[in-house]
Amino acid sequence: MEYDSFENPVPMCEEIVQMVTNEKLVTESLKEKKIMIATLKKQKELLMRERKAFALMAKATVYAKNIFDLCRMVIVGLVEILRFDTGVIRLKTGQENSLEMVASTGLDKTTIEFLHDDPESIATFVANSEKPIFAPDTSTHEIMRTYGKRIDQFMCKALISWPLHDSLQKIIGVVTLVSHLPKKIPDKDRDFFEIIAGMLAIVIERKLASRNITKALKEKELMLKEIHHRVKNNMQVISSLINLQAGRIEDQDYKNMFDEIRDRIRSMALVHDQLYRSRDLAYINLKDYITQLTGSLMRSYSIASGKIELKIDADDLYIGIDKAVPCGLITNELISNALKYAFPDDMKGQIIIKLDKDDNGKLLLNIKDNGIGLTQDFNLQNADSLGLELVIMLVEQIDGSLDITGDEGTEVTIIFAA
Secondary structure (H helix, E strand, O other): OOOHHHOOOHHHHHHHHHHHHHHHHHHHHHHHHHHHHHHHHHHHHHHHHHHHHHHHHHHHHHHOOOHHHHHHHHHHHHHHHHOOOEEEEEEEEOOOOEEEEEEEEOOOHHHHHHHHOOOOOHHHHHHHHOOOEEEOOHHHOOHHHHHHHHHHHOOOOEEEEEEEEOOOOOEEEEEEEEEOOOOOOOHHHHHHHHHHHHHHHHHHHHHHHHHHHHHHHHHHHHHHHHHHHHHHHHHHHHHHHHHHHHHOOOOHHHHHHHHHHHHHHHHHHHHHHHHHHOOOOOEEEHHHHHHHHHHHHHHHOOOOOOOEEEEEEEOOOEEEHHHHHHHHHHHHHHHHHHHHHHOOOOOOEEEEEEEEEOOOOOEEEEEEEOOOOOOOOOOHHHOOOHHHHHHHHHHHHOOOEEEEEOOOOEEEEEEEOO
């Protein structure tokens, strides 16, 4: 028969149905895969964009030299990432809290100059109202009622203007992005912009705080320098008054007493002069201080050229004012004593000052001369010299140790913690 092959058509129909079903399943699976791929692609693009933005913030935070650099780097990055045409960051400055344009991108020179002196900017409105403007199409936004002319003037067809809040929720600035064409701004872009603006506000606040601290420290440094300068000047006035008074005294012993007092005052004034000239207001260079002090004493005692050779063997060591003043007075007394008594008549000699650190990190001040030395009955504990009494008292004041020997000349060693 001609149609024998179609005697049982049911299996063939089932096969056709199965084939159609399989094709539908494959088509649906491909659609699902395409949707999944598109979703993953969008997520990847979003993730890459966020990484780029956070990298931008991190780079700006670390490498920006100041707030202006920080804002410039961030606004350029935001305009590029969100694909706007122009961007401006304004910050509150001064006591009037006026908004100053600190960074911009995409603007010509004339527009920048205009915006610098623009008290009626949209950013000012945002700062005063404390509400952001989010307008994908400005022609349909309520901002047109107030700033329609300004919006048309700057070809502002899409706009984001966002307030920057500090940790106390006070407005410290405004970030504004402008597009010359209306554009879709999805929620993810808005969320992204809000996060970056929040991060920027935190960094700006910290940099402002750091700048204020630095400014306050500089002001205190200037004040301390001025104090040291005035103290030094006052001591010089006292020294000059003592000189005038000493000039009226005929008794040489009394005159010598006034000279000793003057030299002690000068040694203290020199500490304040060193601190005034130093970059570090807490410490002075002990080597420089002793060099100037001993030079002043040599001139004060009018030592003839070639009579006494003064050598200073010292490293650059720094001490605070609480140790510098006693150390200076000690050095003053010991050098003065050597200049007055170690080399009588026409005797020539040498004074060597060594300044070093011992194995325990303590400062070691050694003053040695090759003069006539100490008397045989010398006893440090029973010293009746005002100068030596002062030295003993000052060594105790700095928690130091004192050792004096007089076999060949006189050698004094003082050890104390810096």
